[in-house]
Amino acid sequence: MTPVVPSAKATLGSWAWVLVAGIVPVYRFAAESGISWLPEMIIGLIAASLLFGRARSLPGAAVWIFAGISIVVAGAISGTSSNITASLRTAGALAVLLGITPFVLRYYFVHSKSFASRAATAFLLVQSISAIAALAQVAGMSVLGASANSGRANGLAGHPNVQGLMSVIAIVLIITVYRSVSPRFRALLVVCGGINLAALIATGSLSSLLSMAAALIVLIAARRAGLRTIFIGSACIVAVIMISLTIGFDPSALFAPVSHRIDVVTGETDGVASLGIRQQTYAFAWTYIQQDPFIGVGMDSMNQGTFNGITVVHNYILHAWYQGGLAMVVAIAAITLLLLRRIVSAMSTGERSSEAAIIAAIIVYALGSAFYDQQQYWLPLLFATVSSYSLRGGASLKKDERAQHGRRAPKQRHQNLHRGLLSNN
Incomplete structure (x- = not known):
């Protein structure tokens, strides 16, 4: 059987999905700024892709x-x-979104040679602009009508927590591609990485900081990073601090949103997202689940509020069970197990560590946030997950061929038939 050779020519469909990747960092801001039809547009793109045959099976399809x-x-x-x-x-x-998008993305990862690098570039470009806006906000400025939220930077993401998560994803991408790009681009990546790190801290998002820690743990474990790598990273951080002090900027000022947020979450100061309030949402949801574990309160927003009728459950598993009942939580549990398997695989083999790090970051974030049906959260997770199957040498493609044709695919050498999220073309 003749293997699929990815096309170097970008198609309209592939560019549409690259555009989606670029929209992800500012999705919420865009939707709240007049593009209210954005969710429907993405659903339409998914449906159109399937209608025109732009879908391909992948491991874990079931x-x-x-x-x-x-x-x-x-x-x-x-x-x-x-x-x-x-x-x-x-x-x-x-x-x-969850039942069709993985198959559509798989098609473009396999058939479009530069799809992965274009999608990653689009995401990094837009997210870095959003990160610059976040730094401007903590300096007291307003960007496109968006300003800091109680001292926490929103960027162009629409919320500090979302901005923080997008910064985490950007940092993981930058860390991973740094060595694969030409030297003339490395300085630019360092600047983008510094901006996104500063923006992450400026959001004061503890959920995002925990996500960053999870991503780093996966990266270090999967890449078998030694003391030399850790030492170089630490030295770079010290150098940035020293340069900042030299030019008269105190880096500790960036941590003010974080320290304030810790006080809010722990109840030292008043705040709607204190740890006590989150625990109340968990208790309320769990009480309902114990009374009726099967039905749920409805997947729409009518009964999504918990103890005060407004605050939703800030844990994606409890949230799914509370609103959608047993069928919903089983679906989410199945997806979670699949995602955890990708993380374990990356940590044991060293392959696709960046995708695994992004998956781990989003899962940790979802455990403490109002993660539910938001496309802005699911899309980067789906991109990373599908990309994690894009193994070097076409191994996963061979597996697809065996599954689809019921016989062993001929032994051939495939030279990077498709590339992962962080491939450099």
């Missing part, structure tokens, strides 16, 4: 199909507690 079906079932059943039509509408959009 999990995504099962999740999509289960989510629809959850929407129908839980809708009896709220509004069946509204619940099914929310469930349908999420089912399309």
Whole structure:
């Protein structure tokens, strides 16, 4: 059988998905600034891609199909507690996102030679602009009408926590591609990395900082980083601090949002996201689940609030179970197990460490946030997950061919038939 050779020519479909990758860092800001049809546009793109045959099977396909079906079932059943039509509408959009997008992205990773590098570049470019806006906000400026939120930088992400997570993803990408780019671009990457790190700290997002820690742990473990690498990284941080002090800037000022946020979360000061309030949402959701573990309160927003009728559950597993019932949490659990398997695989083999680090960062973030059906959270997770199967030498492509044709694919040498998220073309 003739192997698929990726095309060097970009198609309209591949550019559309590169555009989506570039929108991700500013998705919420864009949606709240007049582009309210953005979610529908992305669902339409997914549907159009499938309609025109731009989809390909991938390892773990059964999990995504099962999740999509289960989510629809959850929407129908839980809708009896709220509004069946509204619940099914929310469930349908999420089912399309999770049940079809992995197959569409797989197609472009396999068939478009530069898709991965273009998508990563688009994300980094837009996110770095958002990070610059975040630094301007903590300096007291307003950018496109967006300003700091109680001293915490929003950037162009629409919320400090979202800005923090996007900065984490950008930092992981920069760390990973640094050695693979030409020397003339490395200085630019260092600057972008510094900007995103500063923006991450300026958001004061503890969830994002924990995500960054998880990503670094996966990267260090998967890459078998030695003391030399850790020493160089530490030396760079010290150098940045010394240069900052030399030019009259006190880096400790950046940590003010973090220290304030710690006081809020621990209850030292008043705040809507204190640890006590989060625990109340967990307790409220768990009490409901114990009373009725099957139905859920509805996947739409009618009953999403917890103890005060407003604050949602800040844990993606409890959130899914509380709103969608047993069918929804089973779907999310299946996806989580698949994602954890990708992380373990990367840490044991050293392959696709960057994708695994991004997956780990998003999972840790989801454990303490209102992660639910937001496309802005799921899209980077799906990009990273699908990219993690893009093994060197076409190994995963051979596996696809065996599964689809029921016989052993001929032994051939494939020279990077498709590239992962961080490939340099």
